Amino acid sequence: MLLRNETNLLARIRVVTVLFIIGMVLSGATAIPLLTEIDWLAKLTGARETLTATAGTPAWAFWLCKVQDAISFSR
Numbered sequence: 001m002l003l004r005n006e007t008n009l010l011a012r013i014r015v016v017t018v019l020f021i022i023g024m025v026l027s028g029a030t031a032i033p034l035l036t037e038i039d040w041l042a043k044l045t046g047a048r049e050t051l052t053a054t055a056g057t058p059a060w061a062f063w064l065c066k067v068q069d070a071i072s073f074s075r
């Protein structure tokens with residue numbers, strides 16, 4: 001009986017490990033096009049134009065431009 005429980009536990013550990021590895025690979029793959037996606041989002045929303053306006057700048061535009069600058073700088 002004890003051997004059977006150990007076999008089940010080992011199988012569960014292997015499944016969880018495989019799922020964890022798959023999750024890590026997928027999360028790494030989605031981080032690759034980050035610069036392109038941020039540039040596209042800033043262009044789509046007009047964040048740079050909103051940032052240079054004389055009226056109060058929305059917080060989202062300031063944040064998006066700051067993130068875009070940081071990612072561009074790290075290249």
